[in-house]
Amino acid sequence: MTYLAKPKLHHPRLPTNKLGYTRRDYEGAVSTLCAGCGHDSISAAIIEACFELDIEPHRVAKLSGIGCSSKTPTYFLGNSHGFNSVHGRMPSVLTGANLANRDLIYMGVSGDGDSASIGLGQFAHCIRRGVNMVYIVENNGVYGLTKGQFSATADKGSKNKRGVMNTDLPIDLVGLALQLGATYVARSFSGDKKQLVPLIKGAILHHGAAFIDCISPCVAFNNHPGSTKSFDYVREHNEAVNRLDVMVPREPITADYAAGTVEEIVQHDSSVLRLRKLAADYDPHDRIAAMAYLQQRQAAGEIVTGLLYVEESAQDLHDYLGTVDKPLNALSDAELCPGAEALEAFNAMYR
Amino acid sequence: MTDTSVEDRPTGADASKPRLAPTDIRNPDYFHKVVDCQWACPAHTPVPEYIRLIAAGRYSDAYMINWKSNVFPGILGRTCDRPCEPACRRGRVETDPVAICRLKRVAADNKDDIRARLPRPPAQKNGKRVALIGAGPASLTVARDLLPLGYHVVLFDQDPHAGGMMRTQIPKFRLPETVLDEEVGYILDMQPELRLGHRVDSLKAVLAEGFDAVFIGSGAPRGRDLGIPGRKEAAANIHIGIDWLAGVAFGHITRIGRRVIVLGGGNTAMDCCRSSRRLGGEDVRVVVRSGFDEMKASPWEKEDAMHEGIPIHNYLAPKAFTHANGRLTGVVFEKVAAKYDDKGRRTLVPTGEPDVHMECDDVLIAIGQENAFPWIERDIGIEFDRWGMPKVDPVTMQSTRPGVFFGGDAAFGPKNIIWAVAHGHQAAVSIDKFCHGEDIRERPPPNVNLVSQKMGIHEWSYDNEISLDKRHKVPLRELDVALKDIRTEVELGFDRRLAWLEAQRCLNCDVQTVFTSNLCIECDACVDICPMDCITFTENGPEDEVRTRLKAPAINPTQALYVSDSLKTGRIMVKDEDVCLHCGLCAERCPTGAWDMQKFLLETAQAGTACRSR
Ligand SMILES: Cc1cc2nc3c(=O)[nH]c(=O)nc-3n(C[C@H](O)[C@H](O)[C@H](O)COP(=O)(O)OP(=O)(O)OC[C@H]3O[C@@H](n4cnc5c(N)ncnc54)[C@H](O)[C@@H]3O)c2cc1C
Ligand SMILES: Cc1ncc(C[n+]2csc(CCOP(=O)(O)OP(=O)(O)O)c2C)c(N)n1
Ligand code: SF4
Ligand code: SF4
Ligand code: SF4
Ligand SMILES: [Mg+2]
Numbered sequence: 001m002t003y004l005a006k007p008k009l010h011h012p013r014l015p016t017n018k019l020g021y022t023r024r025d026y027e028g029a030v031s032t033l034c035a036g037c038g039h040d041s042i043s044a045a046i047i048e049a050c051f052e053l054d055i056e057p058h059r060v061a062k063l064s065g066i067g068c069s070s071k072t073p074t075y076f077l078g079n080s081h082g083f084n085s086v087h088g089r090m091p092s093v094l095t096g097a098n099l100a101n102r103d104l105i106y107m108g109v110s111g112d113g114d115s116a117s118i119g120l121g122q123f124a125h126c127i128r129r130g131v132n133m134v135y136i137v138e139n140n141g142v143y144g145l146t147k148g149q150f151s152a153t154a155d156k157g158s159k160n161k162r163g164v165m166n167t168d169l170p171i172d173l174v175g176l177a178l179q180l181g182a183t184y185v186a187r188s189f190s191g192d193k194k195q196l197v198p199l200i201k202g203a204i205l206h207h208g209a210a211f212i213d214c215i216s217p218c219v220a221f222n223n224h225p226g227s228t229k230s231f232d233y234v235r236e237h238n239e240a241v242n243r244l245d246v247m248v249p250r251e252p253i254t255a256d257y258a259a260g261t262v263e264e265i266v267q268h269d270s271s272v273l274r275l276r277k278l279a280a281d282y283d284p285h286d287r288i289a290a291m292a293y294l295q296q297r298q299a300a301g302e303i304v305t306g307l308l309y310v311e312e313s314a315q316d317l318h319d320y321l322g323t324v325d326k327p328l329n330a331l332s333d334a335e336l337c338p339g340a341e342a343l344e345a346f347n348a349m350y351r
Numbered sequence: 352m353t354d355t356s357v358e359d360r361p362t363g364a365d366a367s368k369p370r371l372a373p374t375d376i377r378n379p380d381y382f383h384k385v386v387d388c389q390w391a392c393p394a395h396t397p398v399p400e401y402i403r404l405i406a407a408g409r410y411s412d413a414y415m416i417n418w419k420s421n422v423f424p425g426i427l428g429r430t431c432d433r434p435c436e437p438a439c440r441r442g443r444v445e446t447d448p449v450a451i452c453r454l455k456r457v458a459a460d461n462k463d464d465i466r467a468r469l470p471r472p473p474a475q476k477n478g479k480r481v482a483l484i485g486a487g488p489a490s491l492t493v494a495r496d497l498l499p500l501g502y503h504v505v506l507f508d509q510d511p512h513a514g515g516m517m518r519t520q521i522p523k524f525r526l527p528e529t530v531l532d533e534e535v536g537y538i539l540d541m542q543p544e545l546r547l548g549h550r551v552d553s554l555k556a557v558l559a560e561g562f563d564a565v566f567i568g569s570g571a572p573r574g575r576d577l578g579i580p581g582r583k584e585a586a587a588n589i590h591i592g593i594d595w596l597a598g599v600a601f602g603h604i605t606r607i608g609r610r611v612i613v614l615g616g617g618n619t620a621m622d623c624c625r626s627s628r629r630l631g632g633e634d635v636r637v638v639v640r641s642g643f644d645e646m647k648a649s650p651w652e653k654e655d656a657m658h659e660g661i662p663i664h665n666y667l668a669p670k671a672f673t674h675a676n677g678r679l680t681g682v683v684f685e686k687v688a689a690k691y692d693d694k695g696r697r698t699l700v701p702t703g704e705p706d707v708h709m710e711c712d713d714v715l716i717a718i719g720q721e722n723a724f725p726w727i728e729r730d731i732g733i734e735f736d737r738w739g740m741p742k743v744d745p746v747t748m749q750s751t752r753p754g755v756f757f758g759g760d761a762a763f764g765p766k767n768i769i770w771a772v773a774h775g776h777q778a779a780v781s782i783d784k785f786c787h788g789e790d791i792r793e794r795p796p797p798n799v800n801l802v803s804q805k806m807g808i809h810e811w812s813y814d815n816e817i818s819l820d821k822r823h824k825v826p827l828r829e830l831d832v833a834l835k836d837i838r839t840e841v842e843l844g845f846d847r848r849l850a851w852l853e854a855q856r857c858l859n860c861d862v863q864t865v866f867t868s869n870l871c872i873e874c875d876a877c878v879d880i881c882p883m884d885c886i887t888f889t890e891n892g893p894e895d896e897v898r899t900r901l902k903a904p905a906i907n908p909t910q911a912l913y914v915s916d917s918l919k920t921g922r923i924m925v926k927d928e929d930v931c932l933h934c935g936l937c938a939e940r941c942p943t944g945a946w947d948m949q950k951f952l953l954e955t956a957q958a959g960t961a962c963r964s965r
Contacts, residue, residue, distance in 0.1 A: 003809045007817035007934055009444055011884045011903045024882075036874040036942025044879040191875060219874065219942045231872050235920060 006030050018054040026051050028078035032071070038190030038216030039069050039138045043076040045193050046107070046136075049200040050077060053248065061097060061104045065090040065119060068145045069111035069138035069216070088119025091126030091135075095317070098131050101327040102318050105204060106133035113143040116152035116171045123173070127180040127209050132316035134203040135182075135211045137173055138190070140218035141229035148221025159226030172298065174308060177211040178291050183314030184210035185290075187305045189234050190217065199307060201246040207268040208314030215303065234303060241279040241306040247272045265312050275307060284310050370891040371914045371923065376865065379799045382951040384911060385928050386861045388451055391438035393773035395797075395955045396420035398435060398451055399861040403813065405454055406854035408847070411465050413458035418465075420955070422492050422538075422772050423517075425530045428456025429842065430521055432649065432767040440860050443907075444883070444930050447822035449856045450845075457850040459530070470499035472541050477501035479786045482562040483543075484551050487515020488768045489568035489759025491538050492775025496958040497782065498541040505562070506543045509550035513539060515570055515759075517768060519597040520619070522626050523838040554727045554755075564754045564782045567727075567741075568771070571760040575719040577614065581672030585679035585714075589672060592623045592717030599626055599837070608712025610634040612682055614669055615717035616646035621653065623715040624661045629837040637663045638682070638709070640699055642689055655841070659830065667707060668699065672714065681710040720765045740764065747791045748778040756781060779958035787963055795956035795963075804862055804948045805938070811948060813862050815935040818855035859933045863951045866924060868916040870945035877937035877946055878902065883930045886937060888922045901927055 006027070014022045026047040031040050050060065057079035064070035066087035073082050081104070085093045094108045108126075115123045115137050126135070141154040148161060152171045159165050177185050184206040188196040196214065203210035215234050217223045223230045228237075248271040265273040275284065283289060290309045297304045324331070374381060384390050388398040397416055404413035417424035431452050439448030479502050483490035486508035494504045512518055514535050517526065539545070551557060557565060574591035576582075582589060588608065592615065598604035611632040613624040616639035627635045637656065639646055643665050646653065657663065667684035674680055684707045687699040722740060727733060732752035734742045741750050743757045750757055758774030760766060781791040804812045826843045827833070833841045845853060878886045884903035891897070894912065898905040905912060905927040915924035938946040956962045 004816060004934070004936065004939065006880065006936065007882045007932055008819055009817060009932060010882055011930060012443065013903065013906075014884070031880075034942065035940045036872070036876045038874070040879055040940075041875045044875070191873060193875070217874070219872075223872075231874060232919070 004030075017051055019056060021051065023047060023051040025079075026057065026077055028073070028075045031075040033068055033075075034220045036219040037068065037144075038140065038218070039072050040075070041190040041193065042136065042138050042196070042214055042216055043072045045190075045196045045200055047076050048193065048197045049204060052197070053201055053204060055105065055204070059103070059105055060107060062107045062109060063090050063094045063097065064109040065111070065114035066145070067111035067114045067143065068218075069140075070109060070114055071145075072138070073107075073109050088114055088117070088122055090114065091119065091122040091131075094133055095126055095129065095131050098133065098317070099323075100329045102132070102323070103327045106131070107204075108133050108135040110135070110137050111144070111151070112137055112139040112141060112153040112173070113151040116173055117143075120152070120171070124176065124180055127177055127182050127211060130181065130183065130209045130314070130316050130320060132208055132318070133210065134200065134206075135209065136200075137211075137213050138216040139173070139213055139229070140216050140222050141227065142218050142222045144218045144221060148218065155228040158228045159224075161221055161224055163226065172294070173211070174213045175291060175294060177213075178287055178294075178309055181209070182211040182309070183208035183311040184307075185309040186211070186307050187213045187215070187303070189215045189238060189303075189305060191231055191235065192238075192305075195240065195243065195305065198244040198246045202244055202267075202273050202307065202310075205246065205248065205267055205269060205271040206310070206314070208311070208316045237301060237303045239279070239297060239302040239304050241277075241282040241304060241308065242284065243276040243278065244307050245274040245276075247274065265310060267312050268314070273307070273310065278306070284308060369893050371894055371897055371912065371925070373868075373916045373923075374911070374914045376913075379797055379953060381911065382801070382861075382863050383797075383953050385863060386951065386953075387438040387440050388435035388449075389861070389953065391434045392421075393434065393770045394421045394776065395953065396435075397861065397952060397954065399857055399859050400952060401458060402449070402451070402454055402854050402857040403859070405458055406814070406851055410458050410461035411463050411468075414462040414465060415468055417455055417458060418469075418537075419957075421769060422495055422775075423488060423534045423768065424455050425459030425534050426517060426526060427768060428452060428454075428459050429526050429530065430517075431455070431769050434769070440858055440930065441856055444858070444932065445821070450822055450825070450853050453825050453842075453845055454850060454853060456844050457847070460844055461847065466537070466540075469537055469540075472498045473501045475501060476503055479503065479563045480505065480561070481782060481786075482507065482557050482560070482565045484554075484557065484565065484567045485515060485569035485759070485761065486510070486513035486547065487568055487570050487759055487771060488517060489761070489771035489775045489778075490515075490566060491535060492772045493566050493568070493758070493779045493782065494543050495538045495541065496776060496779035498538070498543060500783065500959055502786075504543040505546060507546045507549075507551050507557070509548070511548045513545070513547065515568075519600050520593060520622070522596065522599070522622050524625070524629065524833065524841050525622075527838070527840050550726075552726050554733075555731055558731065558755075563786050564756065566756045566758060566778055566782065567750075567761050568757075568759045568775070569724070569761045571720045571722045571765040573721040573723045574619075574716070575721055577669060577716050577718060579669055579671050581674055581679075584677065585672045585674040587677070588679035588712060589714045589716065592619045592715050593720060595715055596622060596626065599630070604630070606631050608632065610711040611636070611713045611715065612709055612711040613637045613715045613717060614682075615639065615719070616641055616648055616663075617717060617719070618648050618652050619720070620715075620717035621648045621656045623717050624656055625659055626837060627713075627715065628659050628661065628834055632713075634711075635661050636709070637661060638667050638669070638684065639663065639665050640668045640687060642666060645689075645697070658827075659834065666699070668701075670706060673708065679712065679714065681708055682714060683708050720760075722761060722764060724761075746777070746794065747781045748774055749781055749785075749791060754785060776955065776957055780956065780962050783958040784963055789963055793964070795961065797956055798954040798961075800952045801863070801865070801949045804935075804950055809939060811935055813859050813948075813950070814855075815859070815862075815933070815948075817858070817932050817934055818852070820852055820856055822856065823849050823853045860931075861951050862933050862935070862948050864913070864926065864931065864933070864935075864937060865947045865949045866913065866915055866926070867945050867947070868918060868924070870943045871915070871918055871924065871941075872943055872945075873918055873920055873922070874942060876940040876942065880936045880940040882934065882936065883932055885926050885928075885931045887925050888918070888920075889925060890921070891917070891923050897925060898927075901925060903927065905929060
């Protein structure tokens with residue numbers, strides 16, 4: 001952590017976005033995490049993504065649970081809404097908030113302990129309900145905040161800092177998210193912002209449940225030889241299936257790519273996800289094939305990253321429930337209490 | 352294994368092109384250049400080092416650092432041309448540079464009696480005799496450097512007091528006599544042999560006295576004249592600026608007419624007009640051929656003149672002096688405009704508009720200064736070029752005659768005090784080596800020290816918090832009081848509180864970011880925290896191209912890129928030094944100590960045993 005606040009001065013030619021904000025305007029308080037923590041890089045990537053998308057800070061709600069990862073919303077988007085909930089309960093709070101006000105951009109920030117250990121049930125239901133959100137797990141394989149115990153995503157056979165081996169099988173959150181119906185699923189690495197920033201942008205623009213599993217080394221407790229979540233290990237085993245560029249609004253393609261290596265996905269809001277294929281046979285539209293592919297590569301010791309699955313015309317919880325377009329918290333008394341006659345008519349439907 | 356970042360390698364990164372080599376931080380120039388102010392200072396004064404001492408209230412220590420480098424801290428703290436300030440990083444990071452010059456004055460104003468800390472000439476002389484011709488800042492610097500080494504120094508000047516143009520030209524309202532006397536006195540206390548009050552008319556005669564070396568610091572004493580119609584007829588009220596200022600300094604001139612026109616746009620013109628305002632001039636105006644921005648005077652000198660109610664008229668070329676009954680009545684000017692050719696060269700061409708006549712009682716001509724060496728014989732091995740300037744080696748300061756050295760305005764034409772001092776130091780090194788039979792072209796390296804400032808996990812031995820204050824203004828005496836007496840100093844200087852605030856604006860550019868490649872785990876923490884986007888991890892390539900793809904493109908080619916060895920991922924760390932705040936956040940956030948903040952102290956070698964090889 002750092003005692004000195006980051007100086008207000010910034011680069012004299014720091015660009016501004018359409019709203020007139022610089023990237024620095026999307027920062028939060030100075031981080032109190034350990035120096036070098038992967039989580040700080042993810043915060044920087046979120047800042048970059050929101051800056052590039054010209055997002056109005058007051059249109060974002062950041063929600064988190066408990067853990068070093070769950071502390072990070074304090075360190076980005078200092079002018080956005082925030083809710084630091086109970087351990088593992090972020091998904092329920094987020095679901096409730098989203099139901100009350102569908103107009104905000106929901107960013108759920110969690111850890112592997114928060115989501116795969118104590119909060120696994122909450123995670124599962126939030127995903128399967130298709131809540132329109134960006135759900136990021138900052139995955140370091142340990143409970144960083146409580147000094148480095150193995151979490152439920154730690155690989156079997158990996159070793160903790162004192163050399164003790166983990167004997168439990170890991171929970172693969174990407175596999176679960178696919179199986180539970182998430183409509184935008186990605187994996188990335190805190191040490192590769194070129195990959196991570198576009199994936200976050202795509203997730204923000206996605207209408208539906210977007211899930212990103214971001215491997216994020218814990219420099220204090222899980223960055224040693226024997227760890228499978230260390231900088232060195234992830235760099236050596238990282239297999240990206242594709243590279244993403246996100247464009248809003250639609251802009252002409254300027255770069256030249258070999259035919260058949262680029263695919264464009266037009267999302268709900270006409271934003272364009274341009275995918276450059278790295279693994280020739282990988283199809284991010286086939287949920288079942290994706291699940292099989294991931295399991296095969298995982299068995300081969302690889303960490304597959306990239307945009308793993310996307311459903312461009314996805315629906316969300318509000319679509320399923322048929323709620324009104326207007327946010328519930330903005331409805332007037334007259335709309336919420338239509339009167340005794342309306343109640344009578346309603347009750348009559350069930351007689 | 353796929354290094355994912357390699358996918359994004361720009362097409363420009365062609366392996367056949369030259370790639371950036373790792374920075375050699377053992378070359379003292381590398382970190383020296385990062386300390387922009389010190390690098391820009393001709394005498395290489397360790398600026399941030401003394402500013403920190405001022406902030407700590409250690410004024411005497413701050414003074415001594417200055418005194419060692421630039422010999423005249425109290426004088427320069429009021430009058431220096433301050434090449435350091437336009438170079439100051441703060442000016443690029445925010446709007447205005449740190450008020451370096453006026454902080455120097457604070458050290459001088461607030462110090463204790465430092466005489467006990469000054470070097471003393473040894474009882475045992477070294478037997479070498481050196482003549483210094485002219486007692487301006489250049490010669491005085493040579494004297495100060497050589498006297499403590501045991502040299503017998505003889506100081507010649509035509510004026511009765513030492514100080515050169517610092518005494519005869521710079522008006523007292525900018526530089527009080529007490530300050531001048533004190534700092535010149537420190538050198539005279541080292542007891543050079545003084546031959547003041549008589550002019551040297553023959554260098555041959557001086558050489559005949561058998562000196563081991565001779566230094567010529569005779570300045571550029573001749574003011575340029577303006578030969579336009581009416582010059583002769585109205586001569587009684589037309590004065591050459593520097594002669595007039597000397598007359599004022601010596602007290603021979605105490606009055607001037609009510610309406611005064613000063614011709615010229617340099618600092619001499621500014622001193623002439625401001626002096627006139629104090630000697631009876633009420634309608635004083637400066638008239639310049641060029642535009643306002645192209646005037647030679649420093650911006651602050653122009654500001655000070657205008658503050659005293661002196662208008663500056665631009666684009667007017669003097670055409671004739673008008674006179675009646677043998678008395679000056681005014682000046683006729685032709686209106687001109689600036690024209691630029693396709694090479695960007697400027698010429699001033701008449702606009703064809705009607706001429707302007709300005710009435711006045713006196714004219715001061717301040718259109719330039721020239722060297723003159725009528726007293727140097729041309730047959731004694733000292734070669735001059737076709738402009739009448741001596742051929743002088745810019746490093747050793749030696750003329751074409753071994754053992755005869757030049758410095759200050761005499762060497763390369765009119766400059767300023769700090770350049771005279773810098774020349775003096777280098778000439779003293781040369782003289783010392785020359786007198787000991789050494790090759791003067793072998794220059795001694797600077798004394799360099801690089802020390803970590805880390806004290807604890809979040810503790811540094813320097814104050815790394817960045818002040819957001821804008822440049823503080825130096826308080827001035829009220830105008831009506833200031834204009835009453837030509838000896839009243841106009842600037843009051845910073846008080847201790849303002850000095851502390853201004854000192855906080857210094858970025859400590861001498862506390863260097865030092866990178867150790869093999870410790871870096873490429874976690875990006877430093878990249879993310881850096882408030883100025885200085886740091887990038889990227890693929891190697893040719894410099895021009897790498898500069899364009901940094902986190903913030905490095906468009907200032909005068910500022911270096913700090914380049915690491917190849918890292919584990921095959922990338923390099925590139926830091927653009929341009930706008931680094933030296934805040935140390937990169938080092939605080941680095942988990943492995945790959946970044947450290949280390950204080951770089953460079954002292955230029957001065958004459959003495961350390962500069963000699965034997
Ligand atoms: C009006 C004016 C204002 C200035 N203001 C500033 C300022 O604010 N800041 C700044 O940095 N610079 C200023 N300068 C410039 C600065 O004064 C000079 O650059 C500096 O003094 C040069 O130092 P020097 O040692 O080379 O020579 P000088 O200071 O010129 O000293 C030369 C000495 O040699 C003597 N001398 C010359 N020939 C002989 C001879 N034959 N025999 C005996 N003695 C001789 C002269 O009498 C003189 O005392 C100003 C100059 C002028 C004209
Ligand atoms: C209900 C409850 N149980 C246990 C804890 C203790 N606790 C705090 S953080 C944490 C684990 C956090 O791990 P993770 O979500 O991976 O975050 P990290 O610190 O690794 O980023 C635990 C178990 C708690 N705060 N609340
Ligand atoms: S303990 Fe680990 S996860 Fe927590 S801040 Fe430190 S490095 Fe990051
Ligand atoms: S000291 Fe480090 S963090 Fe601070 S501006 Fe310089 S490079 Fe950036
Ligand atoms: S913080 Fe340190 S270890 Fe991390 S990338 Fe920067 S220099 Fe390397
Ligand atoms: Mg964790």
